[in-house]
Amino acid sequence: MSSHPGAGAAHAAAHHEENYQPVFVGQVRGRLEALFPKYPTRQACLLPALWMVQEERGWISPRAIGEVAEVLGLTPAFVKGVVTFYTMYHTHPVGRHFIQVCTTSPCNICGAEDVVKAFLQHSGCGELGATSRDGRFTVIEVECLGACGFATPVLIDDDFIEGVTAERVPGILQGYK
Amino acid sequence: MGYPHPSHAKEHPVLSKHFGDAGARTFDGWVKRGGYEGLKKALGLTREQVVEEVKASGLRGRGGAGFPTGLKWSFMSKDVTKPHYLVCNADESEPGTFKDREIIRWTPHQMIEGCAIAAHAIGAERIYVYIRGEFTTEYKILLGAVEDAHRNGALGADVFGSGRRIDLVVHRGAGAYICGEETAMMNSIEGKRGNPRIKPPFPAQAGLWASPTTINNVETLAAVPHILVRGAEWYKGLCLGSPKSTGTKLFSVCGHVQRPGNYEVVMGTPMRDLIFDMCGGMRPGRALKAVIPGGSSVPIMTAEEVEDCAMDYEGIVARGSMLGSGGMIVMDDSTDIVYQVMRLARFYAHESCAQCTQCREGTAWTTKILERILAGQGKAEDIALLLDLADNMTGKTICVLSDSCAAPVVSAIKKFRAEFDAYLNRTRRPVMVAV
Numbered sequence: 370m371s372s373h374p375g376a377g378a379a380h381a382a383a384h385h386e387e388n389y390q391p392v393f394v395g396q397v398r399g400r401l402e403a404l405f406p407k408y409p410t411r412q413a414c415l416l417p418a419l420w421m422v423q424e425e426r427g428w429i430s431p432r433a434i435g436e437v438a439e440v441l442g443l444t445p446a447f448v449k450g451v452v453t454f455y456t457m458y459h460t461h462p463v464g465r466h467f468i469q470v471c472t473t474s475p476c477n478i479c480g481a482e483d484v485v486k487a488f489l490q491h492s493g494c495g496e497l498g499a500t501s502r503d504g505r506f507t508v509i510e511v512e513c514l515g516a517c518g519f520a521t522p523v524l525i526d527d528d529f530i531e532g533v534t535a536e537r538v539p540g541i542l543q544g545y546k
Numbered sequence: 547m548g549y550p551h552p553s554h555a556k557e558h559p560v561l562s563k564h565f566g567d568a569g570a571r572t573f574d575g576w577v578k579r580g581g582y583e584g585l586k587k588a589l590g591l592t593r594e595q596v597v598e599e600v601k602a603s604g605l606r607g608r609g610g611a612g613f614p615t616g617l618k619w620s621f622m623s624k625d626v627t628k629p630h631y632l633v634c635n636a637d638e639s640e641p642g643t644f645k646d647r648e649i650i651r652w653t654p655h656q657m658i659e660g661c662a663i664a665a666h667a668i669g670a671e672r673i674y675v676y677i678r679g680e681f682t683t684e685y686k687i688l689l690g691a692v693e694d695a696h697r698n699g700a701l702g703a704d705v706f707g708s709g710r711r712i713d714l715v716v717h718r719g720a721g722a723y724i725c726g727e728e729t730a731m732m733n734s735i736e737g738k739r740g741n742p743r744i745k746p747p748f749p750a751q752a753g754l755w756a757s758p759t760t761i762n763n764v765e766t767l768a769a770v771p772h773i774l775v776r777g778a779e780w781y782k783g784l785c786l787g788s789p790k791s792t793g794t795k796l797f798s799v800c801g802h803v804q805r806p807g808n809y810e811v812v813m814g815t816p817m818r819d820l821i822f823d824m825c826g827g828m829r830p831g832r833a834l835k836a837v838i839p840g841g842s843s844v845p846i847m848t849a850e851e852v853e854d855c856a857m858d859y860e861g862i863v864a865r866g867s868m869l870g871s872g873g874m875i876v877m878d879d880s881t882d883i884v885y886q887v888m889r890l891a892r893f894y895a896h897e898s899c900a901q902c903t904q905c906r907e908g909t910a911w912t913t914k915i916l917e918r919i920l921a922g923q924g925k926a927e928d929i930a931l932l933l934d935l936a937d938n939m940t941g942k943t944i945c946v947l948s949d950s951c952a953a954p955v956v957s958a959i960k961k962f963r964a965e966f967d968a969y970l971n972r973t974r975r976p977v978m979v980a981v
Contacts, residue, residue: 407715409629409755415737416720441737454739454899457679457721469680473641474842474889475800475875512723512893513641514680517800517873518807519550527682 378462378500382430385462389432392425393418393440401440411441415451419458428459456511464500464507466545468492469524470533473513479520480534485510487538488523505545548807549648554824558784560794561768562810565652571687573694576655582700584771588663589708593624596667600770602778604785604792609635609726609763610841610871612859615770621750622668622758630670631754633735633761634661636677636684637719637726640841641893643873645796646764648808650677650684653768654691655700658714660767662701663774665712668760673714676731679721688716723897727945728761730899741899742945763871765796787814791858795872799825802832802878817855817862821876832878836962840870842890843950845957846883866957883962884969885977887954888916894951905948908939912955919969922976929959929966 393401401421404414418441422433429437429452431445438445452458459467468488472481485508489495492506500507516522519531525545533541547553549565564570570579588596601616622630634657638646649657661673675692677685692714695701703711717735719725725734729743732754753759773781785792791813797820800806804826811820821827821834828834834849839857845867847855855865862869877886895909912935915928936952943949959966968974 407713410736412737413735416718416734419720420718443737451737451739455679455720455722472889473893474838474886475642477889478801478875478877478881478886511680511721512896513639515638515647515678516644517642517875518644518798520800520806524680524682529680529683 378504381462382428385426385430386432389430391436392422392433393436397421397425412443415441415443415448416455419448419452419455423458428462462500464494464505466506466526468506468508469511469514470508471512471514471516471520471522472510473517475513475517476520476522481521483535484521484523484533484538487535488542491539491542506542548805548809548824549652551805551807554809556815556819556824557810558794558812559810560772561649561653561656561765562796562808564656565648565808567652570653571655571691573655573691573698573700576653576659580775581655581771582659582706584774585659585662585666585700586706587774588666589706589710593667593669596663596774599778600667600773603773603781604778604790605766605769605773605781606791606859607763608765608769608795608872610640610843612869615762615766618750618760618762619664619667621748622760623750624669626669628757629672629755630668631757631759632661632665632668632670632673633728633731633754633759634673634675634767635726635728635731635761635763636675636681636688637731638681638764638871639678639723639726640843640871640873641890642798642800642838642875643841643871644798644800645808645872647681647684648796649764649768650681651687654688655695656768656771657764658691658695658700660770661714662705662712663770664760664762664767666710668758670760671711671713673712674735674754675714675716676725676735677716677718678725679719685716685718692716722899723893724899724945724947727947730945731761732759739899741901742947744944769793784812785814785858786812787856787858788860790860791869795857795869797857797872797874799874799876801874801876802828802881803876804829811857813858814856814861817852817857820857820874821852825876828876828878832880834876835879835881836877836883838867838875838877838954839872840868841873842875842893843946843953844868844870845953846961848961882977883958883965884916885920887958888913888920890954891916891951894947898947902943902948904939905943905951908935908948909951911935912939912951916955917978918980919966920976920978921980922969922972923980924966924970926970928970929963932959 493501569575725740730740734740749759851865891913900906939948939952
């Protein structure tokens with residue numbers, strides 16, 4: 370899949386890293402430490418810790434990888450290996466609203482590719498993985514979202530939307546500023 | 547019930563009885579509907595008695611493999627020097643399957659109760675529920691339900707005053723189909739890349755943090771409270787076909803049927819009844835072409851094979867496929883089988899963890915060759931090449947992901963050869979652009 374964060378995103382990423390502020394302070398630190406008794410090792414808190422970073426910052430930057438590694442007593446290389454294994458962790462900044470459209474076979478035979486085209490057109494992203502010029506949207510195709518009876522399911526940020534058709538796309542996008 | 551549709555007379559709703567009923571989501575709502583009686587009963591029995599009851603019911607794993615649940619539990623050692631763990635597999639990612647999502651979003655306590663009974667049966671004090679990252683709504687519902695269950699004593703240090711400690715932790719995945727494989731799931735919980743592990747050792751010997759571990763699917767666990775309350779004999783009696791397949795099964799039906807949804811039927815129900823009666827058959831003017839009956843990893847069935855197929859573990863094998871997870875992808879005569887097989891191969895190529903050469907290379911090359919055929923650039927020897935690749939991808943890797951990619955390819959070539967030939971001999975127009 371092509372992936373073009375775009376020049377604006379690259380600038381934002383550089384700015385983020387130069388002015389990096391730790392994620393695991395105050396309340397977020399407290400939320401992470403509350404997980405420690407639930408697992409016999411600190412390492413097991415890695416996936417939850419990465420989710421916290423992404424919730425706070427929108428993506429997981431190299432500096433954030435370093436911070437997570439330090440907090441959990443792991444090496445940055447190990448943490449990076451884990452981050453890059455899982456497709457939901459963003460390793461570069463994405464649009465304010467991240468749109469994932471299922472195009473695996475069950476949805477594919479029900480018209481999912483038309484839904485993708487509609488999102489690319491109406492969001493202004495133009496191509497998969499790219500962020501719209503206004504920084505509002507990034508659209509990707511995703512493999513099976515596990516809602517095949519409700520083709521085509523679309524995940525926008527944390528909103529799981531069932532039964533999306535190409536016609537519904539402009540109306541759906543209006544709800545995300 | 548055939549959520550989101552009303553229940554059909556040919557269904558037998560047990561697990562799905564309260565789908566669509568938001569009142570069943572809370573602890574109190576679940577108790578009002580008869581919930582947590584199974585757990586209370588189990589706590590009054592010994593570990594062995596619970597295992598024996600589930601063994602006698604004939605319950606088999608609903609995640610895909612169909613392994614007898616009671617037998618799996620009996621592999622857990624009685625030696626308690628090491629902690630024992632239960633993992634509930636809520637990573638539902640198999641294309642065509644969407645039943646566990648429905649169980650969690652409507653009846654989270656049904657699953658929690660099943661988890662707690664299983665934990666008691668295997669001597670575990672801690673349960674990890676691994677839920678896929680994309681299930682954002684279900685994740686929130688589940689977190690709320692777990693808190694509710696802890697508050698009401700169904701989980702925690704002293705479950706319903708029995709002196710048994712059972713804690714439940716919800717662990718959220720982050721987008722990886724392979725983490726539905728049990729050993730990959732354990733690595734993921736441990737904070738690692740989701741690479742499957744070589745077996746043996748099996749999880750019951752050395753699972754999470756090298757401790758005895760049992761992994762069960764959501765639907766399997768959700769059936770357990772009902773077995774405890776109504777008895778193994780009742781469950782065993784839910785059987786229309788092979789006596790080795792008992793109980794009810796949720797079939798997720800998607801694709802070209804009029805009423806896609808989750809239908810719960812007694813094992814052995816005719817597949818025809820499900821597709822043509824419960825789901826309303828094909829769209830007007832269309833005919834059935836093919837069905838992938840058990841999630842995308844099983845062989846494709848032709849319309850003829852569907853005709854007299856009984857839906858249970860043995861009946862579907864007898865008609866050339868497998869029951870798998872019960873996720874049925876129904877395709878009518880508008881479907882381009884070659885294109886859809888390519889989409890499935892692309893799925894497996896995307897989801898391969900890339901540890902094993904046969905899988906990493908095999909899934910990628912299978913996809914590329916299918917794309918080449920669809921672009922009108924196929925070569926006469928491509929069919930033999932695909933079959934040779936499939937042979938090298940079957941039974942030769944750490945887990946079965948590459949076998950799962952090979953199964954639809956091989957069966958499609960065998961049963962729908964003319965569609966491949968049409969692209970190869972250029973009588974069909976290319977649908978893809980050559981790269």
